[in-house]
Amino acid sequence: MSLVLDTLSIMAICAGAFFFFAGTVGLLRFPDALSRLHALTKADNLGLGLVVLGLLPRTGSLLASLKLVAVWALIQLAGATAAQLIARAARRKGPAP
Amino acid sequence: MTDFLLATAGFILFTVAVGLIRILGGPSNADRMMAAQLLGTGGITSLLLVASATGVHGVEDVALGLALLAAFASVAFVNSAAPPEPDDPQRANGG
Amino acid sequence: MSVLQALDIGLAALVLAVAVWTIFAREAFAAVVGYVAYGLLLSIVWVRLFAVDVALTEAAIGSGVTGVLLIGAAARLREAENAAADEQPSEPQRFWASFLCVLVTLALARVVLSLPDPAPTLAPEAAQKLAGTGLGNPITAVLIAFRSFDTMLEKVVLVLAVVGVWSLAPDCYWGGAPGAPRAARPESTLAFLAQLLPPFGILIGIHIFWVGADEPGGAFQGGAILAAMWMITMMARLTEAPPVSSIWLRLALIAGPAVFLATGVAGVAMASGFFAYPAGFAKPLILFIKAFMTLSIAVTLPMLVAGPPRRLPRR
Numbered sequence: 001m002s003l004v005l006d007t008l009s010i011m012a013i014c015a016g017a018f019f020f021f022a023g024t025v026g027l028l029r030f031p032d033a034l035s036r037l038h039a040l041t042k043a044d045n046l047g048l049g050l051v052v053l054g055l056l057p058r059t060g061s062l063l064a065s066l067k068l069v070a071v072w073a074l075i076q077l078a079g080a081t082a083a084q085l086i087a088r089a090a091r092r093k094g095p096a097p
Numbered sequence: 098m099t100d101f102l103l104a105t106a107g108f109i110l111f112t113v114a115v116g117l118i119r120i121l122g123g124p125s126n127a128d129r130m131m132a133a134q135l136l137g138t139g140g141i142t143s144l145l146l147v148a149s150a151t152g153v154h155g156v157e158d159v160a161l162g163l164a165l166l167a168a169f170a171s172v173a174f175v176n177s178a179a180p181p182e183p184d185d186p187q188r189a190n191g192g
Numbered sequence: 193m194s195v196l197q198a199l200d201i202g203l204a205a206l207v208l209a210v211a212v213w214t215i216f217a218r219e220a221f222a223a224v225v226g227y228v229a230y231g232l233l234l235s236i237v238w239v240r241l242f243a244v245d246v247a248l249t250e251a252a253i254g255s256g257v258t259g260v261l262l263i264g265a266a267a268r269l270r271e272a273e274n275a276a277a278d279e280q281p282s283e284p285q286r287f288w289a290s291f292l293c294v295l296v297t298l299a300l301a302r303v304v305l306s307l308p309d310p311a312p313t314l315a316p317e318a319a320q321k322l323a324g325t326g327l328g329n330p331i332t333a334v335l336i337a338f339r340s341f342d343t344m345l346e347k348v349v350l351v352l353a354v355v356g357v358w359s360l361a362p363d364c365y366w367g368g369a370p371g372a373p374r375a376a377r378p379e380s381t382l383a384f385l386a387q388l389l390p391p392f393g394i395l396i397g398i399h400i401f402w403v404g405a406d407e408p409g410g411a412f413q414g415g416a417i418l419a420a421m422w423m424i425t426m427m428a429r430l431t432e433a434p435p436v437s438s439i440w441l442r443l444a445l446i447a448g449p450a451v452f453l454a455t456g457v458a459g460v461a462m463a464s465g466f467f468a469y470p471a472g473f474a475k476p477l478i479l480f481i482k483a484f485m486t487l488s489i490a491v492t493l494p495m496l497v498a499g500p501p502r503r504l505p506r507r
Binding site: 106174 | 194195196198199202203206209210213217221222225226228229232233235236239240242244247248251252255256259260263264266267382385389392393396399400403407408409413417420421423424427428
């Protein structure tokens with residue numbers, strides 16, 4: 001059983017790391033601020049979610065697992081709203097893309 | 098398993114570093130405002146991986162605090178670089 | 193070289209690189225962003241050193257609140273930045289400044305490298321006496337039981353800082369409120385975040401304060417998170433900063449150090465001496481003190497960030 005859990009963890013964490021990599025590639029290669037913002041928030045949030053999923057079997061208690069999920073939910077909320085705010089600010093400061 | 102977790106943490110830190118190069122050197126302030134986002138997400142991920150690999154206790158609370166403060170820092174960055182309502186006149190008299 | 197060592201070296205190099213970038217940044221806003229990045233990376237370093245309480249404090253106050261404080265200062269200095277750019281120091285001045293900095297660095301390196309190994313420490317004695325305080329977290333025991341006088345004085349320093357910030361107000365504004373007034377129609381996205389995030393933030397802040405007795409956490413970290421939540425609502429213009437003449441604000445500011453000092457003085461009568469806790473009653477008393485300290489910190493930090501009063505007082 002623990003071998004299955006370990007394998008699932010490794011797969012989830014690998015997927016998360018891949019999304020981080022994809023997000024950074026987008027951050028480097030996209031032409032303007034808004035698309036870079038898109039790559040950053042969407043890919044990195046998904047990456048964090050997958051890593052959290054992979055780490056859930058390794059936590060000691062139910063409360064710790066719930067806290068990890070809460071971290072992901074908070075980052076989703078804050079990330080989505082901050083992306084809106086930054087996009088609004090970027091659009092106001094420069095020419096419309 | 099722990100080696101794998103540490104290697105992933107190092108890889109994610111590496112992507113954060115590369116992302117930071119882009120963000121901190123970015124042409125506009127909008128790029129720099131994204132720094133809090135990148136560091137918050139990437140930093141929390143590496144933190145959780147390192148702590149799980151080295152057996153540190155109580156790190157979920159640090160992650161929760163970091164998430165809240167990344168949100169707070171993002172709002173502060175945006176507010177300072179581009180205030181949402183630049184033409185709202187400051188009322189000189191409180192009454 | 194093991195994976196752990198490679199990770200440590202990479203982390204140290206990244207911290208150094210961000211620090212160097214922060215020093216060489218052109219504008220103040222960019223430098224502050226670099227400083228916040230540096231603080232967040234440092235909290236990962238603290239976790240690597242198994243100091244979770246310090247990691248939480250670094251993330252909360254070292255990079256979070258201090259970063260926002262610096263951004264506010266940078267925004268206020270923006271008008272003066274052009275004038276200051278013309279006042280660059282001359283070549284000989286810069287040479288001697290860098291020479292002295294290198295001297296100080298070499299002296300520090302010499303001292304650090306010549307420290308005895310293992311370094312002298314009181315940690316074993318502190319760990320032995322931990323059971324007497326009823327606490328499970330040795331950091332909290334050191335802060336509030338073993339060197340409580342120091343901690344109380346630190347809170348007094350915070351109050352002095354607020355007094356210093358308020359004293360920057362022009363005479364006509366004394367008694368007024370700092371910061372921007374409440375907006376009639378706040379911007380919707382920011383208002384959404386400021387309405388949804390603080391309930392969770394308050395819950396988490398109180399949880400971190402409460403759990404600090406036995407697990408990593410404590411009054412300072414919990415108070416900083418509560419302060420950040422209040423500051424988010426103020427930045428969204430959903431609430432406004434209270435006027436500096438308001439009584440409840442002043443009471444909240446001094447509540448922490450006042451309760452701490454009162455307990456210390458009461459220790460003369462009820463326990464063995466100044467700042468001694470009665471045996472068996474230590475833990476509830478410590479939590480009582482920490483609650484008021486959390487309140488004070490949650491009120492002090494936003495007042496520091498809000499700045500001196502900028503609006504006329506209500507008559």
